[in-house]
Structure formats: C-alpha cells, structure tokens
Amino acid sequence: ARMAGAARAAERDDEGRAGLWALLRSLAAEADRPLRVVIGLQFLVLAISVVVLQAGYVKSDGSRMSIVDALYFTVETIATVGYGDFSFADQETWLRIYAIGLMGGGAVLTAIVFALVTQLLVSRRIEGAFGERRVGAMRGHVVVVGLGTVAIEVVEELVTAGRRVVVIDREEAGRHHPRANALGVPIVIGDATDTAVLDAANLAGAVAVAVLTSDDFVNVETGLVVRERLAERWSSVPVVLRVFDRELAGGVEDGFGFQNVRSTASVAAPWFVGAALGLDVLGTFYVDRTPFLVGKLAVAAGGGLDGLAMRELSERARVVALHRAEGGVEHPPRRDTTFAAGDEAYLVGLPDEVVQVLRRDAPGQPAVGVEMP
CATH class of the missing domain: 3.30.70.1450 (Regulator of K+ conductance, C-terminal domain)
Known part of the structure; x- marks a missing residue:
C-alpha cells in the first residue's frame, strides 16, 4: 500500500511538473515583445549587479562576495526583503548610491513584469471566451483541422480569398498560432476526433472541412468522425483529407466513400x-x-x-x-x-x-x- 501511495504521489508530482512546463511554454509562446524586453532588462540588471557586488562589496572579514552571495544579495535588494545578513551601510559611498538605483530600478522592472504577465493571463482568458462566442455565432465558415506548415498556408489562402476559418489544433501553443491569431482566426484547442471539440468549432455551421494534420491515420479517423457528425449534410459539405501515402489515399476513397482525399506524395x-x-x-x-x-x-x-x-x-x-x-x-x-x-x-x-x-x-x-x- 505504501509503495502504491508513493507511486501515486510520484505520478502527481510528474503531472504537476508537466503542467508547470506546459504553462511556461504557453506563456513564452504568447508573450509579446514588451514583456520579453522587460524580462531581458531584468536579467541584465541581475548580471551587472553580480559583477558590481563581486568587485566592490567588502565583507566584515575583508573578503569579497562569491557569485552566489552576489546573486542572493541582488535579489534580496530588488525584492526589498532585508534579512540583515548583508548590508550597504558600511560600504563605500559609490556602492550605496548604486544600491539606491538598484532598489528603485529593480522594483520598477519587477512591477512591470508582474503587470505584463497579469495582463497576458487575463487577456488570454478574455480572448478564449470571446473566441468561443465568436465561433458559436459563425456560419458558412471552413473548419481546418491541424495547424502545421501545410495547414497555416491553407488558412492564409482561405482568409485572403475572403473565407471565414476556424482551426482545431491539439497544441495549446503551436508555433503557427501567432500567425493564425494575426489573421483573426479563432483556434479551438482539442482533439478533432472528439465530437465535443467539433461542436465547439461549430461544425454544424461549416460549409467545408479540411483535415490537414501530418498523421495519415489521425486524418482518416478524424474524417470518419466528421462524416458521422455531419450526418445528412455529409453529401453537401466537402471534406478534404490530407494523406501522404498514395495507396492509402485511394483505399480511403474506395473504402469509405470520401471524394476529396489528396495524397501529398502524388x-x-x-x-x-x-x-x-x-x-x-x-x-x-x-x-x-x-x-x-x-x-x-x-x-x-x-x-x-x-x-x-x-x-x-x-x-x-x-x-x-x-x-x-x-x-x-x-x-x-x-x-x-x-x-x-x-x-x-x-x-x-x-x-x-x-x-x-x-x-x-x-x-x-x-x-x-x-x-x-
């Protein structure tokens, strides 16, 4: 029982770490230029302060600070914590003046970072809620499944042609999401073989579906679920499947009745x-x-x-x-x-x-x- 409990605890820890990394990757992908610039400036301040403290700070025993001590004291100063283990009180005048600038500038940069991160998190929730409402109100749009290199080109061509597009993608922070966002294309995150995800993309109001992931079997499975979900509209809504293997493409057309299976190899x-x-x-x-x-x-x-x-x-x-x-x-x-x-x-x-x-x-x-x- 103890071993099973330990295994479950380790599994929860792994899930927690995976969730944290997913959140960090998502924030990094969505972060705009001002946030990146401010974070870069903060790291630059940390690096400069470490060098300055190593060169100018003298401990009570006459020794110099190590890199760890300098980094620790820099963070302590910016955070205005003040544990009393280090102090600028007995240091030279120029170093005390530097400390004033470090506390003021560091506090301002930290406040800006927190403000921009908060804005990012709030705006993502608002955009997500707005995007769901916008997709729900759409009619006559094209549903594109997947957002890889081929899919984003198709999305851009459709938007240029004046068509409304909704994308379904499994990745929360795919590398082509910024391009789709710049086009004003809503992205529904989820597995397109899940009927709830297809409903979230308002498949009922779509006039065409393009399944363009890089996995042939995922595309075929998705196409079958889409056909089942379209029901009586199946014959009137074009469903295009991207299949690399030429023989598989022909087999899908013959065996499942799809009319638009395109082999990228062909x-x-x-x-x-x-x-x-x-x-x-x-x-x-x-x-x-x-x-x-x-x-x-x-x-x-x-x-x-x-x-x-x-x-x-x-x-x-x-x-x-x-x-x-x-x-x-x-x-x-x-x-x-x-x-x-x-x-x-x-x-x-x-x-x-x-x-x-x-x-x-x-x-x-x-x-x-x-x-x-």
Whole structure:
C-alpha cells in the first residue's frame, strides 16, 4: 500500500511538473515583445549587479562576495526583503548610491513584469471566451483541422480569398498560432476526433472541412468522425483529407466513400521530377483522382522539340500557350505551328506525359513525336 501511495504521489508530482512546463511554454509562446524586453532588462540588471557586488562589496572579514552571495544579495535588494545578513551601510559611498538605483530600478522592472504577465493571463482568458462566442455565432465558415506548415498556408489562402476559418489544433501553443491569431482566426484547442471539440468549432455551421494534420491515420479517423457528425449534410459539405501515402489515399476513397482525399506524395512528386529535369513547374491540380501538371519549358537549340510540329505531340500533354523567341504569344498554338529554339512552351497534362515532353527536349534527341503506348 505504501509503495502504491508513493507511486501515486510520484505520478502527481510528474503531472504537476508537466503542467508547470506546459504553462511556461504557453506563456513564452504568447508573450509579446514588451514583456520579453522587460524580462531581458531584468536579467541584465541581475548580471551587472553580480559583477558590481563581486568587485566592490567588502565583507566584515575583508573578503569579497562569491557569485552566489552576489546573486542572493541582488535579489534580496530588488525584492526589498532585508534579512540583515548583508548590508550597504558600511560600504563605500559609490556602492550605496548604486544600491539606491538598484532598489528603485529593480522594483520598477519587477512591477512591470508582474503587470505584463497579469495582463497576458487575463487577456488570454478574455480572448478564449470571446473566441468561443465568436465561433458559436459563425456560419458558412471552413473548419481546418491541424495547424502545421501545410495547414497555416491553407488558412492564409482561405482568409485572403475572403473565407471565414476556424482551426482545431491539439497544441495549446503551436508555433503557427501567432500567425493564425494575426489573421483573426479563432483556434479551438482539442482533439478533432472528439465530437465535443467539433461542436465547439461549430461544425454544424461549416460549409467545408479540411483535415490537414501530418498523421495519415489521425486524418482518416478524424474524417470518419466528421462524416458521422455531419450526418445528412455529409453529401453537401466537402471534406478534404490530407494523406501522404498514395495507396492509402485511394483505399480511403474506395473504402469509405470520401471524394476529396489528396495524397501529398502524388502532388509533390511531379514537382520534384519536373524541377530535377529543368521544368519550371507552375502548379498541379486534380481532375477526379487524376493529377495534372502545369509547367513551362524553354525549347533547347538542337533538342528534340526544335522544329517539331504541335500535331506530333502526345494528345495527353498539350501546349496551351507558346511565347515565341522573336516576340509574341500564340494562345493556343495551331497544330501546324513548330517549336523553335528559345521558345517558351506552357504545357498541361499528366505528369508522366509532361516529363516525357521534357525528356524529348534534351539536346541530341530526334525531333519525332512522343506518343506513349
């Protein structure tokens, strides 16, 4: 029993320390510049005072202060505690004058720190309560689950497009929270697989949901809970799931009936392949489950495209615009138009087909069509 009690006490201590560290991390993440500046100044005063006391303070036995004694006496002086173990009464005049400044300045800095910390704590509670009321009153917003690197970019794009956004994030002090706060986007802290958290984000009033955490299985689980919570609105509210694994993305669409599962690997791979081969990738998009690539290439002199007619290209990789080397733009180019060295071609097509066109443009390649079997 004693061992069990000791284990429970140790567990409570661990939870207490974890809670304290979480509070400190949260305060550090939310602290604004004035608070950081004042705290920095206070530490600077402490450091200067330690050096001054070590150099100028003489004890009754004629010895100098240690670093610990100097730090202790500095804190004691700023806090105006005065235990009587150290005193400036018998020190030189310049050191007593320094003590007056240390007590006054230290007390002012300490008061400012307490005031700013209190303001921070109170403002966070007010903002949290206001944010909950604001989310509850929202209609026609987009719920974004997760606030990582991809999610914050999506949030910024949605806000720029004039859409209202509510974010659900597990972390109380995520590194992208300040960016979301600057956009005026309310953040609901919690697990999106919890229906109470979805209700707090007012899922009932949302017009779309984007599940964008970095964990595939969390995204799938969240999507299933969202589908269940939407009930009869499931068919009319788009739910987008970010899934890295391409096969898992297809399985989720086939097995669970999701219409908008996007594999980041499928989207990113054409970018990397095209960029590695010299293609200026302008964008990717999906038509149903099929990814398409938009890119720009410069026709190389003596390459496989130099002198090639448009009609000789694959039907699955189309040139939608051609910026001629001598000036002018053909949009769209005619079928009998031929490429010339220095032209800039804008292509749209399946990634593999666009890459094949790019390969054909390598110097030394024959100027023949690139029809694929």
